[in-house]
Amino acid sequence: MTLAALFRERQTRNRIIFAALILLLPIVVYFQFFRKKPIPVGAERAVFCTKCKSMGAKIIVDIEDDKDQRNYCKICGGRLRYAAKCLKCKYEFPLPAADSAPPGDAKHTMDKFRFLRDRELCPNCRQEPPDTAIMTPDQIEKKADL
Amino acid sequence: MKTHKNRLLGRRALFFTLIEIYIAMMIFLILSALFIPKLYRSMQWAKFNRWVAYNRVLSNDPDCVVNFNFQEGKGDILYNSALGADVENHQADKYNGYLSRTTAGAHQFQWINSGGRWGTNGYKHALQFNGINTYVHIPGTQGLDFTPDDDFTVMSWVKFDEFTLGKCPYSKSLWGTASDAACQYDIYANPWAGSFGQGSFDADVFTTCATWTNADVDFEKKGWVQLALRYKSLGTDASGNINGEITVFVNGQPLGPFIETTNENPNTATATEWQACSGSGLNVPLILGGAGCYRKYWSPSTYDKSKAGVLNNEWMIKFLFKGKMDEFVLFKRALSDSEIRAHYDMGKE
Structure with a gap:
């Protein structure tokens, strides 16, 4: 099955988009909230x-x-x-x-x-x-x- | 999107599938994750800019003698931005702060860019005092010398690494023995509970040693703290004594009535002579990050008797502050409660 054929099938396409978004969310959250330059203390x-x-x-x-x-x-x-x-x-x-x-x-x-x-x-x-x-x-x- | 025949309406209706709703939610979450931090940073940026503007206004006050905003972020000098102080022959650069070390050698201060208030976003810089040998020396004394007849207010933003007894953010003093000491003003941490020293801070102004109970103000001891020390002269009483009112503010709130500890020690009740810190006596400078002490008592082996009266021979720094400082302002008038509160409101994170 080609990639184009995968995306033609609505249910498969939605699942792929959903999986991609699931992967994307933690990456965005990490970079926005957790990857901060540590401020030296002490x-x-x-x-x-x-x-x-x-x-x-x-x-x-x-x-x-x-x-x-x-x-x-x-x-x-x-x-x-x-x-x-x-x-x-x-x-x-x-x-x-x-x-x-x-x-x-x-x-x-x-x-x-x-x-x-x-x-x-x-x-x-x-x-x-x-x-x-x-x-x-x-x-x-x-x-x-x- | 799917179409289904709706039994009630009798016609085909559009429905989102569960996975499509999930996708919409995920897109919403991703966009939120992208924009909420930016929104937060914008708020912090706005607060920082408001503080910058306010700090400039303070510099234009004719009673403001010293204003360090610590935005240099590098170098060995804190530049005084109080250009228009109403002091005779005033030159702001006389009151620049020089990063210094108690022992020989280059200073060991660390500039922490983005380490001040609103700091995680890179706006406010701070200076890290190491508690061993770092202090800031302000050589100009003319506009900083006060007598009990004068009013003054000192305000600073500090963050204590260690909130333990004796950590002294600033002083203009010469502490010696119980019967030979001198002070114009200083403040230091005193976290101990007991019959004396119940509060979070002790302050010394002229001949008064004062300690507070901390019942009136609750504050985060490891967070950024606005500390203000105000002295208001109340004139001379019938017996010829000059009276004054000392108030310490923490985060804009007065600490309340203090316990005067001076007279509790019979050796010191009349020993602390403010004159020794100014005028014809030793012209002791204001320092940030420690307490000025008499060398002859605290380090007799380094005291040269043949150089009695020479400042560097008489004066040394002890009880060093460990923590950060990112603002220091000194006024030669007693600011009102609301002005001190405004300084806190403009500077809080």
Whole structure:
């Protein structure tokens, strides 16, 4: 049967058109609604795996978000935190989670800022910023693919 | 299409077959899929253009000193479009914002074209602050220095990546110790609940540290937020103190009465001296993306005692903001509630 003969038969022609449209619809929907240029979100940060102690650079949106898979290590599944380094003892460590409230007597802005500074104390030698510093991605010597 | 004899009418009638109806429906769906996104984009385009026009009107206000619309999309400078500010010897480019880095080297900002409001369609650009070392330095201070006798309003559109304590979108301050600090104005995130710091933001204006309860305004903390800080001078009272009214607006709505935390700390009740940020004191610039602090307290190892009083030696940036910003406007008058609400209405997605 030739193509022309197929289209002469009304029922067959309708079925072909219908099949073609069924195929076309998801393509149009995909290109119109789902194929969007991804807008970069977050910033590249030096991260530290709290489980396997690896360090790497990763685009992080919200490090506190437990549901974001980017906040977990690709190697061991451990929780990632921002990497910091003590400039005195060269100890590298993860910054603690920002899940604790400032103490009740931290009322004034200075008290709150001091509380934030104390989160960056070196766990090894108790140095405080600026002798401890949040690392930038270019400061990591051995970058793991986290 | 088929013809059938209709028993009731007694004549032949035209009927569509089921598959023909399906075909018509499919064509309708395909056309809808083609045109609905275009319609949506047209609406977003219209909103964006309305904002552009409104932003230009703001620039023409003689009380508008700084207006960054972040539409550069590239480069190292935010150009101030407030050309006609009523400030002595005003030159708008003195208030350009320079993308800077707290440590030596080129800035590590990332321009996100199409990353601002209405951004998925490529209209509004935004600047990504990384929270480690990025800040915008506005060297001009003359039109941005305020005393408790002055009124001012700062409005910005920001999107917090992390809504955690201390993320500071802008400041003109010198935070030091409990007994030695100075501030003209700043605002930072404070999501904690408790007897103090119950609200979403803390603001500092002159000698007042203020925090709000967030009961009055509910907003999407990870979405684009219009933040406005307004100070209105109320004059001098009988005892000679200058009083002022501080209001923070989130998405056009005032946060309500604040809790003043300044006097709760006896060491700081009289310590924050606004004079230190301007005039004959250190002329601390306005910065976007962090809080200005005294180097001698926050980084004593980098402080050079022989250069006391030199700005770059005294002043450093801490508590950096991580997120996006796509508009910043500063007025040297107290805008009305409805003007701030209009700014929100014109800028919302």
